[in-house]
Amino acid sequence: MTRLAIALLALASSTAAASVASAQRAAPPLPARVDPRVAALRDAALKDDVAYDIVEGLTTEVGQRLAATDAEARARTWSVARLKALGFKNVHVETYQMPVWLRGAETAEVVAPFPQTLKLVALGNSGATPATGLTAPVVVFRSYGDLANAAPDSVRGKIVYIGNAMRPTQDGSSYGAYGPARFVGPALAARLGAAAVVIKSIGTDHHRNPHTGGTNFPEGVAPIPAAALSVPDAELIERMADRGKPITLKLVLTPRFAGTGTSGNVIAEVPGSDPKAGVVLIGGHLDSWDLGTGAIDDASGVAITAAAAKRILDGPKPRRTIRVVWFGAEEPGGYGGKDYARVHGGERHATAGESDFGADRIWRFEVNLPDTAKPIADRLQAALAPLGIARGAGVGGDGTDVGPTLALGVAAIDLDQDGTRYFDTHHTPDDTLDRIDPEQLRQNVAAWTTMLAVVANAPEDIGPVTPRR
Amino acid sequence: MTRLAIALLALASSTAAASVASAQRAAPPLPARVDPRVAALRDAALKDDVAYDIVEGLTTEVGQRLAATDAEARARTWSVARLKALGFKNVHVETYQMPVWLRGAETAEVVAPFPQTLKLVALGNSGATPATGLTAPVVVFRSYGDLANAAPDSVRGKIVYIGNAMRPTQDGSSYGAYGPARFVGPALAARLGAAAVVIKSIGTDHHRNPHTGGTNFPEGVAPIPAAALSVPDAELIERMADRGKPITLKLVLTPRFAGTGTSGNVIAEVPGSDPKAGVVLIGGHLDSWDLGTGAIDDASGVAITAAAAKRILDGPKPRRTIRVVWFGAEEPGGYGGKDYARVHGGERHATAGESDFGADRIWRFEVNLPDTAKPIADRLQAALAPLGIARGAGVGGDGTDVGPTLALGVAAIDLDQDGTRYFDTHHTPDDTLDRIDPEQLRQNVAAWTTMLAVVANAPEDIGPVTPRR
Structure with a gap:
């Protein structure tokens, strides 16, 4: 090694030390510790097949599910059978009336x-x-x-x-x-x-x-x-x-308006041990537009959230009850979400979040949590990081279906999917099973499983918040 | 450096020398010289706009052009006007009768x-x-x-x-x-x-x-x-x-068969100076299926071949007459190509080739030339190489439209387009203008211009061949 090389190395070394010091001054807090049980659930979910089976089944055995039609009713029957077969508790349908529009x-x-x-x-x-x-x-x-x-x-x-x-x-x-x-x-x-x-x-x-x-x-x-x-x-x-x-x-x-018809929400639960801790509400929408078979909009959303809840169902009873809702009639005007809030708005909800943006990988999460529950977001950040999911700078609280519930002051956790190719297919005849990438679907299930494992068991109180809007 | 390293280097060096010697023994002949006039025409064609204008015009102003319908007749009228406006000679339509099938x-x-x-x-x-x-x-x-x-x-x-x-x-x-x-x-x-x-x-x-x-x-x-x-x-x-x-x-x-209808070939020429040297026949098909607007199948083919011929038309008179044919009724059974051979099969043709595989880049050429004309292929190889086009190992002579003419023993020159994405769109409603990549379309025009510059002016006699099949 020459003297010049030694001198250059020393210079590089001192520069590097200065950079580290600067980074440490601006550094965020150390990441939270990830509970090994959460990590294990997350990693196992990367091999999930339950979500794909639900999307495959709904698109093959039901197809399009236009709100308040016979097809949506068949989808509810299919869903109750599938959710019961998966072992969920309190599986039932809650119906409501709505105007019917037909192509x-x-x-x-x-x-x-x-x-x-x-x-x-x-x-x-x-x-x-x-x-x-x-x-x-x-x-x-x-x-x-x-x-x-x-x-x-x-x-x-x-x-x-x-x-x-x-x-x-x-x-x-x-x-x-x-x-x-x-x-x-x-x-x-x-x-x-x-x-x-x-x-x-x-x-x-x-x-x-x-x-x-x-x-x-x-x-x-x-x-x-x-x-x-x-x-x-x-x-x-x-x-x-x-x-x-x-x-x-x-x-x-x-097209024509065909009077009033019946739609409904399909509800299933993973019972929790502490009824006072509030319900963790998750789901997607069961109805679809009538052109495709509603694979990314939104069979994938109901599938991802149910598959994640199933992983909690199969383990120790969580602290909070997880309620999976497959909402009806989202597309023509969010009728299912409104009816859910009308019926259940008086119950205590800890958090609410929905999956309704396809099945490509989740890249970001954002929350709206009360101050008492801020550490939950830090634990989520650490647990989701290995899935390529970073914490966003905004406030969570998105979604047509959980929107009316969030508006009552319920805390929000959003898991945001990559939408780069979503609007290639959204609401078209091309919304079919082949649009689902099984590997990215599994990453979604892993993210939702992680969220449920953290939130449903969080010891903190999760009280009301000021809604995002 | 250790003795071992030196020994290894020496070994590597002698191995490399042996490889070079082996490659030189197996080397093909030196590339043919490229005529600077050919190179200039080729390179100028990489800025072509004529082909895109034709595809844009046909798809916008005519749309689908199902064989033997009014739409195909409108396309012929459009084509005659455009080819005359471009300055081609002997622009005319040759009609024939055929069965009509309607969706x-x-x-x-x-x-x-x-x-x-x-x-x-x-x-x-x-x-x-x-x-x-x-x-x-x-x-x-x-x-x-x-x-x-x-x-x-x-x-x-x-x-x-x-x-x-x-x-x-x-x-x-x-x-x-x-x-x-x-x-x-x-x-x-x-x-x-x-x-x-x-x-x-x-x-x-x-x-x-x-x-x-x-x-x-x-x-x-x-x-x-x-x-x-x-x-x-x-x-x-x-x-x-x-x-x-x-x-x-x-x-x-x-669907139904609707009796007999009229279809036709649109013909345009770049006159040559030596009538005895034979016609260079090029073209594509003007008709399309009825679902899309026939952009890649085959507005691009008629556009590419006409744009290339236009570049020769605008320069010194070539030795051979270049005949551009926009064939009718290719899709339902190659009626235009058969009628062309029936009417013109008795004329001397030097070569024939068609463009009917979209508008993505040409990657290969293959010929079927008589022995007297083999140097033409060597000159083509050298002139096309800068466009990323290599000579294939097979025998040329492909195409529904020029097929009946080739079957009479006419020499063939195929310029083969990259078909990797062609069958994503082929014969679907998606065959529309947006499928055309203008840069790749220009590469096609450059390749066909190069071919015409070499072949239409070749001093060799281009006599009959044994058809590929």
Whole structure:
């Protein structure tokens, strides 16, 4: 070793020492100790098959499960049998009534300037065209913002097209950014006197499978026909518009409201030893849209949460009761979640969380816990870290189904899935079993098992919180 | 350095020297010199926009172009105008008559054991069910081979399901390996007395977009209803079959034969200076299936070959006439290619080649040239190498459209596209403009430009060959 090399080494060494000192000054607290029983449950769950079996079974033996239809009822029967077979306690269904919306015919064609047929699907709660169809000129808005700033004269009597520039995001935030074109765009177009509205699908794929989803016409706004074009079809319309020629569309959309029907929540429990400690509420939604077989939305969510609870069920009785709810009728308006809060809101809940964002790996968790229970989050952080899950900077408390319960002041624990490819498939015919990656599904089960092992047995009191919003 | 290390180095050195000597002994001849004019044309073509404009125009302004329909006629009108605008000579249409097959309604549902709707499309030349549908038990064959070895009693009166295990291949060879389930499976099922046949799509994707394509019922075999399920729907049927329960399907398929109609080839030329040197025939097919807008099958093929010819057109007159043919009615049975050979087979052709395998990059070329013209292949090899294109070990001469001309003994030059993702989209609604990668499309134009620059100006005589098959 030369003198120069020795000198360089010494310099590097002192620099490294300075860096360590700096890092130590800014360092977070040492990680919490991971209970070996939690670690063992977590690691065993990485070999889980229960969740995949549930997704495979629901998609194969039931298929689509549109809310308040016979198919959703068959799904409830299937679910009760499966949850009982898995050994859960207090398995039962709680029903409620709700309006029924059913898809009809749905075809579209460009009449001019370049005759072509288009692929589109009606949005949930869409009004209908005459059975013979509606033909009208198209006014093209590249975004919801453009429509919001439109002169009513430009819209009246026309078919409104609303585009978007949605791109994939890991946290799904682009759904919130571009979704309003679907959520409230049709109602705005109706108020402006439009004859109908077609949106570019709220989706991130390039397939001829349009994305359905609910839209909302408030009291006093009569529903107009409202549908989503597949992304390639929307791009075709925009290319025609780029040529500056007037576009005329013919739409046939015959969905209908079919009165009131029955939906329901399927409930199963892992009984706890301390009834006063509050219930740990978890679940997903059993209903689906009617185009695919509801694999990622949301057979995977009910499967992941039940598979995790099953792992606690098979061990020593936890302190807190774990309640697994497979909610009904999430898609058309969160009816199941509202009914659950109506029936059970008076019971003490320790925490609530749901899985409704597919089956890709969980990458982040966020909580809303009272000060007395903060150490729980530290223990979760340490126990989830080996699964590649980091603690987010935000406040937890997301979800349509547990939302009405969270709104009562229940603490929240969110396990956030990677949404990068979720909106390729969301609400399309492509939501089928093959979208499930079994390895990532198992990581989800491991994360939920870990959460349950930590939270259901936490000695801390988990009292009420201020809801996130 | 130790003595051992020195000894090892010496050994390595002598081994390396021996390897170099061995490689030199086995080395191929030195590459041919690339004519700088050829290289300049090739490199300029990497900035081509003509091909993309043609694909964009055909898919936007015409859309699907089913053979012998008004849509294909509109495509011919569009094509003549575009080819004339590009400056080609002798632009004209040559028509012929052919049988017309038109798609009708197509729905399917599992009646038992698990009611679900399925996505399927009729195959070209399919027979029809009654308008009210056909309900029958299903017999599941996992492959065409299993059907070929079935006892007729197991098939008679049933709906035959034929699966496959097709995977992507760069050279497209898996289409030949698994395609017979579509090409001849329905006819075999018909001979065995089946009521109908549904195949797993001949495709490599996982989307709910089934792959259509022609099937063939020979003289004397009455067409039965024949359709393709999307890959996820086929997997669903197989999962149901795995449960060992009898499956009953209801099919509604109402395609029809609509007599005789007119199709045609669109022809354009770059005139050469030496009429005796023979025509260089290139092209693709203008018709498409009716589900997508025929972007990769085969707007890209007509676009690539015309864009390349346009680059020769804009320079000094070549020795040989280049004839660009946008063939009609390839999909239902190669009618355009047969008609071309009937009309023009008596003319001297130097070479023929077609582009009908999408728009991904060309990775290989193969030729069938007479001995007098072998140096042409060496010059092609040198000129194409910078585009990432290597010379294949096989004999060229592929293609439905130029096939009847090649069969007359015309020399062949194939430029083979990468087919790895081709069968994700082939014959589906997803065959739309967004499938085209503009950079890879330009590489195609550069390869065809290079080929034309070499072949159309080659001083060698290019006489007849023995066809590949």
